[in-house]
Amino acid sequence: MHADVLVVGTGIAGLSYAVRLAETNSDIKICMISKRDLLESNTKYAQGGIAVVSNFFLDSYEDHVQDTMKASGNTSNKKVVDFVVREGPKCVKELMEWGAQFDTKGTKLHLGKEGGHSAKRIVHHKDQSGLQIQNALIAKARSFQNITFFENHSLVDLITDHHIPNTKQGGCYGAYVISKKDEEIVKITAQLTVLSTGGAGQVYAHTTNPTAATGDGLGAAYRAKVHVENLHFVQFHPTALFPKIGGNTFLISEAIRGAGAILRNFNGEAFMLKYDNRKDLAPRDIVSRAIHSEMKKGKQPHVYLDATHIDTKILEQEFPTILKSCQNAGIDITKDFIPVLPAAHYICGGIDVDQHGQSNLNGLYAIGECSHTGLHGANRLASNSLLEALVFASRAATHSAIRLSSELLPVSFFESIPNWSGTEDISNQKTIQIRELRTTLQHIMSTYVGIIKSGESLQKAEKELHKVYVATKELYQQNKLTPQLTTLRNLVSVAYLIIKQSQKYPTNNGVYFNEDYV
Numbered sequence: 462m463h464a465d466v467l468v469v470g471t472g473i474a475g476l477s478y479a480v481r482l483a484e485t486n487s488d489i490k491i492c493m494i495s496k497r498d499l500l501e502s503n504t505k506y507a508q509g510g511i512a513v514v515s516n517f518f519l520d521s522y523e524d525h526v527q528d529t530m531k532a533s534g535n536t537s538n539k540k541v542v543d544f545v546v547r548e549g550p551k552c553v554k555e556l557m558e559w560g561a562q563f564d565t566k567g568t569k570l571h572l573g574k575e576g577g578h579s580a581k582r583i584v585h586h587k588d589q590s591g592l593q594i595q596n597a598l599i600a601k602a603r604s605f606q607n608i609t610f611f612e613n614h615s616l617v618d619l620i621t622d623h624h625i626p627n628t629k630q631g632g633c634y635g636a637y638v639i640s641k642k643d644e645e646i647v648k649i650t651a652q653l654t655v656l657s658t659g660g661a662g663q664v665y666a667h668t669t670n671p672t673a674a675t676g677d678g679l680g681a682a683y684r685a686k687v688h689v690e691n692l693h694f695v696q697f698h699p700t701a702l703f704p705k706i707g708g709n710t711f712l713i714s715e716a717i718r719g720a721g722a723i724l725r726n727f728n729g730e731a732f733m734l735k736y737d738n739r740k741d742l743a744p745r746d747i748v749s750r751a752i753h754s755e756m757k758k759g760k761q762p763h764v765y766l767d768a769t770h771i772d773t774k775i776l777e778q779e780f781p782t783i784l785k786s787c788q789n790a791g792i793d794i795t796k797d798f799i800p801v802l803p804a805a806h807y808i809c810g811g812i813d814v815d816q817h818g819q820s821n822l823n824g825l826y827a828i829g830e831c832s833h834t835g836l837h838g839a840n841r842l843a844s845n846s847l848l849e850a851l852v853f854a855s856r857a858a859t860h861s862a863i864r865l866s867s868e869l870l871p872v873s874f875f876e877s878i879p880n881w882s883g884t885e886d887i888s889n890q891k892t893i894q895i896r897e898l899r900t901t902l903q904h905i906m907s908t909y910v911g912i913i914k915s916g917e918s919l920q921k922a923e924k925e926l927h928k929v930y931v932a933t934k935e936l937y938q939q940n941k942l943t944p945q946l947t948t949l950r951n952l953v954s955v956a957y958l959i960i961k962q963s964q965k966y967p968t969n970n971g972v973y974f975n976e977d978y979v
C-alpha cells in the first residue's frame with residue numbers, strides 16, 4: 462500500500478484533518494487506519510463538548526485565554542493558547558458545515574459551563590457531543606473518493622531509517638500495521654504520516670477512555686526516538702460512575718456540575734468549599750484531589766454527586782445519556798445521589814509538535830490527544846481538547862498540502878522499503894498471559910502513579926513495571942505478533958514514560974502532585 466498521507470487514528474483530529482485535506486486537494490491520496498470500527502474512538506465518548514467563544518456579549522477571547530492559562534497554573538504556552546482560542550470559532554463553524562449539529566437556544570448556540578471557565582462557552586449536543594461529531598465526520602469523510610479506510614488495524618511501528626538498509630535521511634515513511642482479523646502485518650508507505658491515535662487512559666485500572674485508548678502512537682513515536690513530553694501530566698476526571706459497568710468506567714460529565722450538581726461526601730456534606738471558593742466548578746485537578754482526600758478520610762471507595770435538585774426536564778433534555786446509563790445501573794438521578802470517583806481521563810502531554818503539528822521526525826505529524834502542543838500545560842481546561850484537535854488538524858492539513866506540493870520522495874525509495882520481518886511463523890497461544898500482564902500494569906499504575914504520587918511510590922512502580930517489561934519483551938521476541946501483544950508493548954512504553962517523567966518533575970503543578978513536595 463502506498464498513499465500520499467497515512468493517518469493513524471480516526472477520532473475528531475484524524476477525521477477533520479483528512480476531510481480538510483481531501484476537500485481542498487482531490488488529487489491527494491489519503492489512507493486512514495482505525496484500530497476498531499470507524500465509530501469507536503475516544504471522541505465518541507466525549508460528553509461535554511467544545512470550549513469556544515461564541516457569545517461576544519458575555520464572553521471574550523481574552524477570558525478564554527486567561528481561563529486556560531489559569532487552569533494550567535500558567536504553564537501553557539501563551540502563544541499557542543492565543544491562536545487556538547482565536548481560530549476555534551472558524552473551525553467549529555466548519556465542523557457544523559460538515560454536518561455536526563449542536564444544541565441551540567433561539568437563534569444562538571446553547572452554551573454549557575464546566576470547571577475553570579469564567580463564562581458559559583461549551584458548544585454541545587446534549588451529553589453526546591462526541592458521538593454527534595464523530596458521526597458527522599465519518600459521513601463527511603466517506604463522501605471523498607480520495608480517502609481510503611482500513612478499519613480494525615492497529616499500529617505496530619512507524620517506518621523510519623531503522624527499517625531500511627543504508628538509509629540515513631531522518632524521516633518517517635509510513636507505518637507497519639496489523640489487522641485484527643487475520644493478524645497480517647501490512648506495510649503502508651506514505652510521503653507524510655499523521656498520528657492521531659488519541660489517549661492512553663488504559664494504562665490505568667479506572668479510566669473514562671475506551672479499551673482502544675492504549676497510547677499506540679505515543680509508544681511507536683517513543684520507539685522511533687521522537688520527542689514525547691509531559692506524560693507525567695495525567696488528568697483525572699473527578700466524576701466517573703462507581704462501580705464499573707460491564708468492565709467499563711462510565712463518565713459523568715462535568716457539564717452536570719455546570720448545571721448545578723453538587724459533590725457530597727459519605728455524611729452528605731457538600732465539601733468543595735473547604736478546598737476552593739469556586740466549589741464544584743474549580744478546575745478538575747483541584748476537584749479530583751478534594752474527592753481523593755474525602756474518600757481517604759471517610760475510608761470509602763467513592764463520594765456522591767447530587768443532581769436531585771436539578772429540574773427533571775433539564776436532566777432529561779440535556780443529560781439523557783447520563784440519566785439512562787445511571788438508570789441501567791439502578792440509580793434514578795432525579796432522586797438518588799450518584800456514586801462517583803476520579804478516573805484517568807486525559808494525557809496533557811504527548812508527541813512534541815510545532816504550531817503546524819509537525820514532530821521532530823521529518824514527515825511525521827501528531828494531532829489531537831497524542832500530541833503535545835503546549836495548549837494544556839500542566840492541566841487541561843475542560844473541553845479544550847476537542848478544540849485543540851480541530852485547530853491543529855486544520856493547521857496540519859494546510860501545512861501538509863504545501864509540503865506535498867514541493868518535497869516528494871521518489872516512488873523507487875518507497876519500493877525499497879522491506880516488508881515487516883518478525884517471528885511470523887510461530888503461533889501465539891499466549892493470549893491469557895498478555896491479558897494478565899495488561900491487568901498487572903494497570904494495577905501498578907493505579908496503585909503507585911495515581912492522583913497522589915511520592916518518590917517511594919514511583920520507585921515501586923518502576924520496579925514492578927520492569928517485570929512486566931521483561932515478560933513483554935520475551936513474548937515479543939519469541940512469539941508471532943498479535944494486536945494484543947503490540948498493544949501491551951505500547952502500554953508498557955507509555956507507563957514507563959509516565960513514571961520516568963514523573964520522577965524527573967521537581968515540583969507540584971496542575972495535575973502533577975507528589976506528596977514529598979508538600
Ligand code: SIN
Pocket residue numbers: 507508509510713714715716806842843844845846
Ligand atoms: C466532561 O464532559 O466532563 C468531559 C469534558 C472534557 O474532558 O473536556
